[in-house]
């Protein structure tokens with residue numbers, strides 16, 4: 707009886723620890739969901755193109771930050787990997803008239 711009840715207490719307390727750890731994880735901003743990808747962008751001919759590309763990317767659900775570099779003809783996008791992916795980002799720039807391709811491999 708005494709052994710059994712102490713075992714029960716042990717399992718209860720480890721359960722409680724596990725639950726509080728899980729709750730702590732959901733309240734954190736979950737940095738592992740954020741991913742950065744750099745795309746090579748075609749057809750960039752003037753500074754206005756960077757604005758068009760940036761707007762097209764910002765419309766994609768899950769995109770958090772966009773940097774378009776005219777000199778290197780690239781776009782760097784910070785996005786939520788649970789809401790979107792590089793394929794959707796490439797489609798967005800391509801639909802806007804600027805075919806994109808991966809400049810960096812995607813870490814998953």
Ligand SMILES: [Cu+2]
Pocket residue numbers: 750751752753754755756
């Ligand atoms: Cu332009």
